Amino acid sequence: MGFPLKQVEILGHTYTIVADDSxxxxxxxxxxxxxxxxxxxxxxxxxxTIYLDRTLPPQQLFQTFLHEILHGIDYHxxxxxxxxxxxxxxxxxxxxxxxxxxxxxxxxxxxxxKWMK
Numbered sequence: 001m002g003f004p005l006k007q008v009e010i011l012g013h014t015y016t017i018v019a020d021d022s023x024x025x026x027x028x029x030x031x032x033x034x035x036x037x038x039x040x041x042x043x044x045x046x047x048x049t050i051y052l053d054r055t056l057p058p059q060q061l062f063q064t065f066l067h068e069i070l071h072g073i074d075y076h077x078x079x080x081x082x083x084x085x086x087x088x089x090x091x092x093x094x095x096x097x098x099x100x101x102x103x104x105x106x107x108x109x110x111x112x113x114k115w116m117k
Contacts, residue, residue, distance in 0.1 A: 002054050003061060010072040015043070019052040019061070029053045043068040045075050059101065066104075067097035 003019035018024065028042045028051040041052045041064040050068045052061060070093045074080055080089070 003052055003065065005065075008050070008069065010069060011076040013048055013072070013076060015048045015050050015072065017050045017052065017065075019054040021054075024051075040064040041068045043071045045072065059105070062104075063097050063101040066100045067093055070096055070100075 003017055005017050008015050008017060028044070029039050039053075040056055040060070041050065043050045050065070050072075052064055052068070054061070056064060071089075074089070074093070
């Protein structure tokens with residue numbers, strides 16, 4: 001299963017979403033010295049690209065998407081200085097992405113989006 005969005009805007013910056021079997025995508029989510037277990041997703045800020053592991057179940061894929069979006073928001077609001085160190089950053093972003101997944105899953109936000117237009 002792929003991901004339904006091909007692009008997303010984060011605070012005025014357009015990011016391309018890549019969730020496929022291309023070598024470029026796989027290179028970013030496979031195990032590496034920095035991520036020995038691989039990762040479910042990665043945002044490359046200077047390339048304005050978000051890579052996602054398309055093999056994840058839909059809920060986990062969406063939560064990973066939210067996680068990467070939060071990294072982008074942090075970067076564009078504070079240049080990544082919202083948290084004192086990388087470990088704090090990952091922990092807080094992971095908790096927020098799980099909370100947002102629960103929020104989006106339990107509320108009918110499509111109605112609100114239609115109402116705003």
